[in-house]
Amino acid sequence: MNKELRIMENRKIENFKDLEARKKGQAFVLNIYQVTKQFPKEEQFGLIAQLRRAGVSITSNIAEGFSRRSYREKSQFYAIALGSLTEVQSQLLSARDIGYLDPDINNALDSAGVEIHKIINGLIKSSFILYS
Numbered sequence: 001m002n003k004e005l006r007i008m009e010n011r012k013i014e015n016f017k018d019l020e021a022r023k024k025g026q027a028f029v030l031n032i033y034q035v036t037k038q039f040p041k042e043e044q045f046g047l048i049a050q051l052r053r054a055g056v057s058i059t060s061n062i063a064e065g066f067s068r069r070s071y072r073e074k075s076q077f078y079a080i081a082l083g084s085l086t087e088v089q090s091q092l093l094s095a096r097d098i099g100y101l102d103p104d105i106n107n108a109l110d111s112a113g114v115e116i117h118k119i120i121n122g123l124i125k126s127s128f129i130l131y132s
Helices: 003-010 020-036 047-067 071-098 103-131
Strands: none
Touching: 020 047, 020 071, 020 103, 047 071, 047 103, 071 103
């Protein structure tokens, strides 16, 4: 059983801030902001903006999904969060290949992304159990 479902069974999650997916997603976003500070200024309106926008979209869609009352709506927003996460992972690979991002940092971010992906999938499954 995934961590989100165990938490939901053991105690009521009062708001989106209690979700492990949001907490880990927020740490991920902060890491993206940190690493993109090292990118060349010429990427300010390119890869930097894209990475940051997609990163923030992850946690924003988790929060919005939490506020929805049906499985269909919840899963739609959680799926968008997954799409944004995958977008970030792809852009990080591009940044690595261009030479903006150290491969070790990319690997650490990718591992965090994989973990967040699993947690969001758990949210989708637990929402199905609780709301359908």
